[in-house]
Amino acid sequence: QVQLVQSGAELKKPGSSVKVSCQASGGTFSLDTLNWVRQAPGQGLEWMGRIIPYFNSTIYAQKFHGRVTLIANESTTTAYMVLGSLRRDDTAIYYCASGGYYGLGTFQFDPWGQGTLVTVSS
Amino acid sequence: QSILTQPPSASGTPGQRVTISCSGGSSNIGTNIVTWYQQLPGAAPKLLIQNDNQRPSGVPDRFSGSRSGTSASLAITGLQSEDEADYYCAAWDDSMNGVEFGGGTKLTVL
Numbered sequence: 594q595v596q597l598v599q600s601g602a603e604l605k606k607p608g609s610s611v612k613v614s615c616q617a618s619g620g621t622f623s624l625d626t627l628n629w630v631r632q633a634p635g636q637g638l639e640w641m642g643r644i645i646p647y648f649n650s651t652i653y654a655q656k657f658h659g660r661v662t663l664i665a666n667e668s669t670t671t672a673y674m675v676l677g678s679l680r681r682d683d684t685a686i687y688y689c690a691s692g693g694y695y696g697l698g699t700f701q702f703d704p705w706g707q708g709t710l711v712t713v714s715s
Numbered sequence: 716q717s718i719l720t721q722p723p724s725a726s727g728t729p730g731q732r733v734t735i736s737c738s739g740g741s742s743n744i745g746t747n748i749v750t751w752y753q754q755l756p757g758a759a760p761k762l763l764i765q766n767d768n769q770r771p772s773g774v775p776d777r778f779s780g781s782r783s784g785t786s787a788s789l790a791i792t793g794l795q796s797e798d799e800a801d802y803y804c805a806a807w808d809d810s811m812n813g814v815e816f817g818g819g820t821k822l823t824v825l
């Protein structure tokens with residue numbers, strides 16, 4: 594059973610960048626897809642992108658292209674989401690979520706990490 | 716605005732049947748599988764329905780999903796107070812080359 598544990602809350606200034614980690618255990622990290630989804634306060638879910646660690650293969654949502662980078666460290670089974678040029682409206686809870694074995698070719702997320710609150714404020 | 720359209724709210728009394736719709740287009744629901752998530756207050760989302768109509772292990776059979784054309788729906792029978800949550804549909808969109816979520820439906824159990 595895969596478990597995902599994320600890093601703690603962050604307070605960042607506008608224009609800076611944030612790096613959120615997601616450590617996986619209990620699964621086949623390298624061949625799973627790790628997705629990132631965010632949720633602004635009181636708002637819905639927004640998919641940001643996904644990475645397949647073994648191939649270092651990434652897909653980014655058009656909205657975040659150029660501003661987000663997904664990284665995976667196979668030795669520590671940890672995925673990272675780096676979001677740059679932060680704006681106040683990037684304030685949100687950021688979730689990592691497993692999409693399961695990459696060969697399934699689907700984007701269905703289970704389980705999810707507990708979420709990391711990123712607050713962007715001067 | 717979301718590409719997948721859900722009603723912002725739904726409600727029912729205990730024991731009732733409630734349905735939540737999710738309307739999309741040919742590039743998403745019309746072509747790709749739909750997934751439903753349940754988000755309880757203050758918690759991370761949880762996979763509720765996968766592959767249009769399959770319940771993951773542990774999800775009660777009170778929950779069911781269906782897809783037809785460019786729309787999908789989630790049905791909850793025998794409504795219980797613990798079903799009060801936000802519900803989201805999701806699907807891959809071939810035009811956007813990404814996963815699209817519906818705007819979410821807040822279910823209230825009266």
